[in-house]
């Protein structure tokens with residue numbers, strides 16, 4: 439007869455899925471863990487902090503290349519995520535290159551980029567990629583939140599959070615409490631699709 443604790447742990451592992459998330463970004467990891475661990479079908483994250491080189495191209499090409507490389511390094515299934523911040527006035531740029539723009543220009547510089555344009559509309563785009571292993575083609579899950587690029591408000595904890603105000607909220611991501619951001623963010627919208635996909639796998 440197995441002990442009750444063994445039964446509980448085997449029921450737990452049958453109910454809770456576990457997946458490796460490869461990212462070098464601790465803030466992303468925190469949000470992904472918070473979003474996936476909630477709800478009726480929690481998914482546990484086994485984080486792998488690897489700095490994967492990123493190619494140039496569309497958000498989809500960048501996401502696919504990143505995930506392929508991660509699956510090769512891990513020699514197993516994994517997810518990766520790429521985040522883009524897109525300005526309407528610039529036909530979607532900086533897009534997947536936002537990391538370099540933010541590092542070189544800061545929040546103020548990002549705002550200055552849009553001076554002289556007629557719109558400060560922007561959207562945050564999150565692309566999760568899932569690979570079943572080094573020989574499998576990654577599958578993508580996208581989430582988009584529309585908003586406005588604004589002068590920085592709120593604590594500067596995570597990237598461009600202080601200068602992105604989602605439409606109709608009156609708050610920047612940085613001013614929101616974490617639960618509010620996680621209920622409407624680009625990341626949570628992409629994760630809902632990824633969660634549905636992972637949930638459709640048969641139980642081992």
Ligand SMILES: O=c1nc[nH]c2c1ncn2[C@H]1C[C@H](O)[C@@H](COP(=O)(O)OP(=O)(O)OP(=O)(O)O)O1
Pocket residue numbers: 460461462463466488489490492519520521522536537538540596597598599611625
């Ligand atoms: O919700 C967010 N709120 C504010 N800023 C954010 C968010 N999500 C990503 N970011 C920043 C991080 C990086 O400056 C750039 C995306 O670049 P990106 O390559 O996807 O992220 P990363 O290199 O930091 O981590 P990873 O190892 O997963 O590629 O936008």
Ligand SMILES: [Mg+2]
Pocket residue numbers: 492537
């Ligand atoms: Mg990156």
